[in-house]
Amino acid sequence: MSLRCGIIGLPNVGKSTLFNALTIANVPTENYPFCTIDPHVGVVKLPDERLSSLKKVYNPNLVTNSTVEFTDIAGLVKGASKGEGLGNQFLGQIRQVNTIIHVVRCFKDENITHVTGNVDPISDVEIIETELILADIQILEKQYQKTEKLAKSGDKNNQIKFSLISSLLDHCNNGNNARTFTTNNEEIDIIGKLNLLTYKPILYVANVSESDIVNNEISDLNNKLSEYAKKGGNISISLCSKLEQEIAVLPEDEKKIYLKEYKLSDPGLNKLIKSAFNLLDLETFFTAGPKEVRSWTIKKGSTAPFAAGEIHTDFQRGFIKAEVIKYTDLIEHGSEKAVKEAGLAKLQGKEYIVCDGDCIYFHFNV
Incomplete structure (x- = not known):
């Protein structure tokens, strides 16, 4: 199973810097919205230390990791669901991924402008989630009209679907995302086929300052995001995308020294990739022999x-x-x-x- 992650966030929160670090690519990072209008896609190896151990057992000609695909989606803005800031194009790109990586600015820097003029992680998250909910409401309204006619014909399956869509539409119209809608197994399949944006798993990434990492501190901004994620039943992690980009380009021997200096056991990027992997409820199995040792990804x-x-x-x-x-x-x-x-x-x-x-x-x- 291919793991496809879409990196989203407001402009200037560190999305492209994080993408650069993940893919060790030189995607331009500009201090204005829409510098990444065309989606940038990178394929990254899924880190798994077990492959190294299997390599010692089999001494194969080739070792192949499972991969994760990351798409850097241009910064969303208020009004994206109505097409503002090329919003329709960006929302369409989000529909193509398995899980959403939502990068949220949790650092203060006067040299980097904020799209709303004030650093507030919860406000930032709500701006984007509102746009995603509004986009889902548009989908649900179309499905409502379509299934209403079919349900009136007496077809039982369409009556069940219409009742579900009607309830889910009310849920989203009250400002809730589709992930918090209570469902049974049969309804999960129906909702999954709608490809709603707010039904996708989401991982919040608090992009913190380098000093927070150096001093091993959790800022108030980071705390706010963490609590917000927990309330919604989601996951949040913190890292400094600028620092991760610096680490990513280093040779392996220098990377270890750098990590030790910052008292990090592992690059934050590994934590991000593994968190996204776990969020989708995936697991790994191996095929191994003298020709190749390889990891494969499947649903648990x-x-x-x-x-x-x-x-x-x-x-x-x-x-x-x-x-x-x-x-x-x-x-x-x-x-x-x-x-x-x-x-x-x-x-x-x-x-x-x-x-x-x-x-x-x-x-x-x-």
């Missing part, structure tokens, strides 16, 4: 045939069985042979639910 709860299909559709179509070795067993015993001798390699069928860290060899026939 996926069956073995579905996981096989991530590699190739033929694997899923002709699935016979999966030979599964737990990553921890492999590292503990040092080789596949030793794991098998210990009786820890298992043959699993079509109903097997893949677990995070499974090393799998698929048997298939087409």
Whole structure:
């Protein structure tokens, strides 16, 4: 499964700086709105230290990480849902991603203008979320009109859909996002197909000052955003995008020294990528051998045939069985042979639910 993240935020909050750090690309960062009118897309390796351990076991010709796709979406402004500031174009780009990374300015700097003239993270978040809700209301109103006619024909499925859309429209008209609407499993499928902006998982990124990182301080601005995220059942992390960009371009040996100097165990970017990964309820399985060690991304709860299909559709179509070795067993015993001798390699069928860290060899026939 491809993980696609859209980076959004008001102009001048540090979106493109963060994108530069993630992709080590030189996207221009200008001090005015719409410097990133065309979406910038970058593909980033999903960090996973387990690949290094598997490399030592198999000594493969190639090691391949799962990837995350990031799109730097130009700064949204008030009125975007009505098309202001090329809003329709930007909102369309957000619809194409799996999850939203909302960068929020939590630092003060007189040299960097703020679009509203005042640094207030909650106000900033509400400006954008209001535009997303308004855009969703437009979608729901069209669906309401469409399904109302179909529901009157007596079709039971359309009656259920119409009742759901009517309730969800009322919910959004009251200023609520679609994520906070209570649903059952059947309704989740219906809402998912509407591709509503406020139904997408969201990760708030507090872009803090370098001094906050150096002094290991949590500013009042950061605290406000963190509390706001919790109330909405969302996740927030903090990092300094300017500092992350500086770290990203360093050679690996210098990077370690830099991180140690700032008392950081890991780049904040790794935290961001892993948080987005967890937000979508994803997990990793591995395929491993002398030719290649590779990580693959799937939804938690996926069956073995579905996981096989991530590699190739033929694997899923002709699935016979999966030979599964737990990553921890492999590292503990040092080789596949030793794991098998210990009786820890298992043959699993079509109903097997893949677990995070499974090393799998698929048997298939087409």
